[in-house]
Amino acid sequence: MGSSVSHAGAPPPSPAAAPPPPIPVGLAAALPPNTEVQGDAKGVSEKVDWLNLPCPVAFEEIQREALMSLKPELFEGLRFDFTKGINQTFALSHSVFMGSMEVPSQSSDIIKVPTAHYEFGANFLDPKMMLIGRILTDGRLNARVKCDLTDNLTLKINAQLTNEPHFSQGMFNFDYKGQDFRSQFQIGNNAFYGANYIQSVSPHLSLGSEVFWLGHQRKSGIGFAARYNTDKMVTTGQVASTGIVALSYVQKVSEKVSLASEFMYNHMTRDVTSSFGYDYILRQCRLRGKLDSNGVVAAFLEERLNMGVNLLLSAEIDHSKKDYKFGFGMTVGE
Amino acid sequence: MAAKTSLKGKGKAGKGSKGSEEGSSAAKCVKEWSTWAMKKAKVITHYGFIPLIIVIGMNSEPKPQLYQLLSPV
Numbered sequence: 503m504g505s506s507v508s509h510a511g512a513p514p515p516s517p518a519a520a521p522p523p524p525i526p527v528g529l530a531a532a533l534p535p536n537t538e539v540q541g542d543a544k545g546v547s548e549k550v551d552w553l554n555l556p557c558p559v560a561f562e563e564i565q566r567e568a569l570m571s572l573k574p575e576l577f578e579g580l581r582f583d584f585t586k587g588i589n590q591t592f593a594l595s596h597s598v599f600m601g602s603m604e605v606p607s608q609s610s611d612i613i614k615v616p617t618a619h620y621e622f623g624a625n626f627l628d629p630k631m632m633l634i635g636r637i638l639t640d641g642r643l644n645a646r647v648k649c650d651l652t653d654n655l656t657l658k659i660n661a662q663l664t665n666e667p668h669f670s671q672g673m674f675n676f677d678y679k680g681q682d683f684r685s686q687f688q689i690g691n692n693a694f695y696g697a698n699y700i701q702s703v704s705p706h707l708s709l710g711s712e713v714f715w716l717g718h719q720r721k722s723g724i725g726f727a728a729r730y731n732t733d734k735m736v737t738t739g740q741v742a743s744t745g746i747v748a749l750s751y752v753q754k755v756s757e758k759v760s761l762a763s764e765f766m767y768n769h770m771t772r773d774v775t776s777s778f779g780y781d782y783i784l785r786q787c788r789l790r791g792k793l794d795s796n797g798v799v800a801a802f803l804e805e806r807l808n809m810g811v812n813l814l815l816s817a818e819i820d821h822s823k824k825d826y827k828f829g830f831g832m833t834v835g836e
Numbered sequence: 837m838a839a840k841t842s843l844k845g846k847g848k849a850g851k852g853s854k855g856s857e858e859g860s861s862a863a864k865c866v867k868e869w870s871t872w873a874m875k876k877a878k879v880i881t882h883y884g885f886i887p888l889i890i891v892i893g894m895n896s897e898p899k900p901q902l903y904q905l906l907s908p909v
Contacts (some may be wrong), residue, residue: 590898594905
């Protein structure tokens with residue numbers, strides 16, 4: 503209605519009795535009436551199309567926002583990565599690491615072993631196929647293959663091969679994506695078989711479950727997960743028969759800032775951990791920090807110095823075990 | 837009669853055990869073969885995966901030159 507649109511160009515209705523509807527001039531003629539459009543949009547957003555729910559996030563990525571904010575790749579020592587793109591799809595990478603690696607020990611002492619290695623890698627990234635291989639100086643190979651067999655079926659292979667016998671690991675995943683569900687079947691070494699399924703139940707809520715069977719140790723397990731997300735927040739919960747309960751909550755406070763918190767309880771070892779973290783994504787840098795109930799404070803900074811050159815600073819301070827880890831590094835290339 | 841049935845029974849049992857032996861040896865053969873195949877596949881993957889990626893990458897479009905593999909520019 504022309505009268506409800508407030509434009510400078512529209513003439514006021516003449517104050518005569520039974521005024522005729524004003525003839526829209528100027529802007530009012532150019533723009534469509536406002537309220538009708540708003541009313542339609544509101545009506546559509548209130549009605550949920552239950553047959554057209556969005557495709558949910560994959561089961562293993564249910565906690566991806568929380569993991570991205572709370573678990574950056576902290577390291578101790580020097581790290582230098584150089585990625586050389588040869589092609590749109592093909593790239594080689596060289597990476598040097600010099601620092602201390604922690605060796606798991608039986609006692610509560612922390613044993614650190616100084617290590618240095620050079621890693622050569624090749625990436626081939628096609629829309630349909632992705633091949634990533636990394637080989638270290640001690641002979642370990644990390645291979646990842648992701649292949650889209652059809653529009654909905656994807657094959658993923660993940661393998662770590664070593665020179666020492668019986669230490670290699672491999673996993674084959676077959677993913678099927680439906681309109682509002684995803685399912686996955688996994689086959690791994692040591693006779694590991696797993697399957698998981700996640701379904702969108704409402705535009706914001708998705709529920710999923712997984713089962714696995716470990717042949718060599720005759721163990722099996724089942725787990726359930728739920729994820730509720732809106733534009734501003736994501737909350738997930740996971741329960742497994744291995745006795746693990748994990749809850750997480752991520753709130754996107756603004757475009758640049760998000761806060762995350764996580765709670766994990768292990769019934770078998772009676773271990774409780776909760777952590778709280780922040781994630782600042784600014785124009786030139788990304789700063790992530792976290793505070794743990796085990797007395798660990800960590801921070802990770804990636805600063806963009808120039809086009810393609812990034813500076814990395816990593817710090818992890820464990821007050822309870824008196825373990826201080828600081829690392830610095832540089833990443834060159836895309 | 838009893839002797840006949842017992843002989844028949846033994847014959848069947850004999851055949852059954854022979855059959856199960858053959859069956860189990862076939863399963864053993866398959867297991868040995870698959871273990872041998874997995875070992876060979878592991879060695880081939882270990883040495884050949886990265887060269888395979890490089891060959892596929894060098895043959896993709898636009899075709900890169902050989903010196904681009906080695907130069908740091």
